[in-house]
Amino acid sequence: MNNERRNINDSDDIIKEATNSDYKYGFTTDIDTEVIPRGLNEEVVRLISAKKGEPEWLLDFRLKAYRHLLTLKQPKWAHIKIPDIDLQAISYYAAPVKKEGPKSLDEVDPQILATFNRLGIPLEEQKVLSGMAVDAVMDSVSVKTTHREKLAELGVIFCSISEAVKDYPDLVRRYLGSVVSYRDNFYAALNSAVFSDGSFVYIPKGVCCPMELSTYFRINAQGTGQFERTLIVADDDSYVSYLEGCTAPMRDENQLHAAIVEIVVEDRAEVKYSTVQNWWAGDAEGRGGVYNLVTKRGLCRGESSKLSWTQVETGSAITWKYPSCVLAGDNSVGEFYSVAVTRNYQQADTGTKMIHIGRNTRSTIVSKGISAGHSENSYRGLVMIVPKADNCRNYTQCDSLLLSSTCGAHTFPVMEIDNPTAIVEHEATTSKINEDQIFYCNQRGIPTEEAVGLIVNGYAKEVMNKLPMEFAVEAQRLLQITLEGSVG
Amino acid sequence: MNPFQQFIDLHKANPDFFEGKADIFEDFLKAVRNLRRFANDLAEMMKPDYGVNLNGVKSPRQPALVRRDIPDYSSAIITCVNDTYYVPASLFDGKVKVAVYDADTFPFGLNAYHSLSHFNRVFSQKVLHISIEGGAKLEHPLQINNILSAAVDLATFRRIFIEVGGGAEAKIIFNDTTADADHRYLSSQFVDVFLNDDAHLELYDITDTSDNVARLNELKVKLKRRCDFNLYSLSLSAGNSINIYDLDFESDNSEARINGFVIGDGNQRIGNSTFVNHLSRHCRSNQNFKYVLDEKSHGTFYGEIFVWEVARFTEAYQSNKNILVSRDARMLSEPQLLIYNDDVKCSHGASTGQLDESALFYMRQRGIPENVARTMLTQAFVGDVVDAVKYQPLRDRLRLLVENRLYKRSSRPCDNCRMGCDTLNRK
């Protein structure tokens, strides 16, 4: 693996890079960055808040979270080896220096645009017109949100959370922390204290959002943690599909990424949240890589509401995340579809929680783990049926595919059933890749590496099919690239 | 003052007894948190002011009065009243050697594994040592009847050490019952089992105690080469109980099957934990646990399959299926797979639900009343565990016991024992 800074300009080179199975997105962008000194204390929290010109209530929220954080220890229960994170060694704010807020694409720093282009984000208006509205998060500050006007006509709010705090303070205040409390866990408290930016989405009553909303995260500045916060509110009878893509440049040291995603789904509304996570995973010896420690949770508050999480996780040195559904509304539906690939020395402990509180609530969990190299890949899940939740259903299927004799694949489901009308089923299998299938491919002239890619893609298809089309193609390619050189 | 000293002072026990055991007690206190995963309320289990028979006074109840053999078969019987063993002079023509040692002078290493064993080690005074001669083929089972019988609330501690010689074939039946059901008991048992090469063992752990019994039971099994081990955990009525079953595949080519059922009602809290540790190659394990929980009973199943990097060609399966019969029944199921190599076939499945409504209607349409149909279906549900019982006379008896239990029929003619040997035998 090559750590030197690269400058790759045309897409052919990128593909070449990718097929060499080096980290595709390992380049940094030279732009002026305003960074505050490393370290965390109450002053830093106040400084972040002040720099962002936040109202008093938000500063209070941050300070409460910070004080709560002081009472917590880093959680150790997951099946991962994680060093103690030195919160004092991290800088908590890095914003690209603004000349003036960009009014049009022309004003956006061309280097930033070039970065996004390299990532394949269609930020340019002409490409954007073909489909997506992108809220690109470069380090901590939202750079440019496209399609705002078009969405505004429908009353859809899609902007950075900082802007939302200014422009829609009532909405933000009402929902912020309502699903993931700052008391929830160590990383949630940390995020609540120092969150820099993120996306805010509000879909008004009865509106079916006509395009996929998308955020691309990218950690850029050296030594900065990224603490985004995403808040999505789908009001009654609305629909939105939200895409999140993540990449980070190649860095020697570990980078911390402690995000929160909160989703509120009201009566009969539906939210589909898709993630393709490809943060830098560290090198073949397990040096470097992103710590992806994320709290994602949605509250299906309304009756007949629906929340669907789909994730393809191929990156990060450490992944710790459990996108969850609290099914509070009667007849609400929660779904979790996940593909998690780990190789080299990656560690992933990921899964979901389905908390059934409303009657007739249903949930489906499909998790596909693929482990290679010396990696550790765990599924961890909770299905809980509370005593009042009559006629709930859960089906969980959880498969692990092993590509090496040195990796670990683990399954930790918990089923807590406190209602006799529930039907909860869990099935899990662990097996190595089918050698007959590989031989069959070989015999037809397909080399082993490619065969593995094909077989794994087939294995993950059930989940990949849940991704929106544009994403699915990318995810499929990503899976193939990630697995190259993994068979052995 | 250390907590151990406080404990002794508080209970005004004989301090000599605890000599040199302070560290064990410390370990126990630390390890207790491991038990939190069970629905059982450990504090509640420990709450009664139990007496401990420190001086080894024999129970006034003579074992001769207690008839507890299972009919249709003959078995060698070891009776244990509380924690005092009554061992017959000779078993199976000397092929099985049984001895009772003082715990302090027991010649074999007694390893502590879990919190429960720490706890047991503090108080257990005697060790029952059972050694089955290599090559012995025992046609009949060796039955160990654990009887709780006291005039006060009592804590009992049994320590058992079983060795099965190379190529031996044996069946061992633990049968836990309560004689004086009015009193509360803490029943702690720790069993070590060693299977030498080519040994075959069927081990039955049958619990049919009163609801006043808090049971802490741990069974640790080590298997050498080409062993065949069948464990049956049969909780007909188990009060407040925790069973921990640990299996180590120490050498290649062994096979183990664990079958278990739990029938819970009232306020029973029944937890089973399995840890199947694949340390060697070409071993196979299969677990099947079924729970039927009625009334306010709570069940816990915590099952772990661990496959080490060296344990290639492992096949390990686990299934946990549960039925909640009533509104207030609860089930917590945690099946876990930890796999560290790729040449394995592993799966687990868990489900919690109800009886099949369409089957229920089908049966009612044929004229079978709902309650009968439900019981028949429940019987069928745990039926595969009973069917897996290899020893036929016991299998037949268990069918009847399960049926009686599910119909909540009392068939305990002697001392609340559900085996009901005499009356049922006449049929």
Added chain:
Amino acid sequence: MANEKEILLQVTGLRASVEGKEILKGVDLTIRKGEVHAIMGPNGSGKSTLSAVLTGNPAFSVDAGTATFNGKDLFALSPENRAHEGLFLSFQYPVEIPGVSMVNFMRAALNEKRKYLGEEPISASDFLRLMREKRAVVELDNKLASRSVNEGFSGGEKKRNEIFQMAMLEPRLAILDETDSGLDIDALRIVAEGVNKLKTDDNATIVITHYQRLLDYIRPDYVHILYKGRIVESGGPELALHLEEQGYDEIKRKYDNVSAE
């Protein structure tokens, strides 16, 4: 027809629904002893709902109407007591019940019926003799009788097993719900012959079917056409033949314009 014969089942104004959706929208039906009625209709017309409601499947609810069976208020009886009164349903999809043996199942069913009628339980030897005797009616293999209920039975074996149980329980009124579906011609013949052997002047049969085919073997006295939750036409065997020629399109054309309320 011999209308002076005793009425076995009288259904009037039956409305029924499943999961809040109304399926039967007012069904009237009179069945007398010794009669064979065929109920035909396209998919989704409510045929199976009718059999489910008459036998008391708890998934279905009766919203209006009455049914008198054997002089008793049918809807006031539990499913098992309806069975004891002599109502038998041959299921379209017989349920597999793993772990419950056919022998135990049949003995429980038979003895519960005897208990209901105030009779003594049947002795083991009489029971086995009865099993053997009735198995012959549908040429059911002894091996099948010793297995779990319907478990691992082929489609044809399941249907034969239904008729075997009918033979064992000797119902007053048997409802055969799509008994012909999934049967090859030989199995169909065996099943139909079995049904015919069991026919007496005191019992009656309702044959629910989609096709005329089964009616070549089991001759109906009356044919009813159920469409959109109502019996839209009734007649003799010729109605089924007419239907066979015309298909259901004619019925659909004729009654689609009728308001479904």
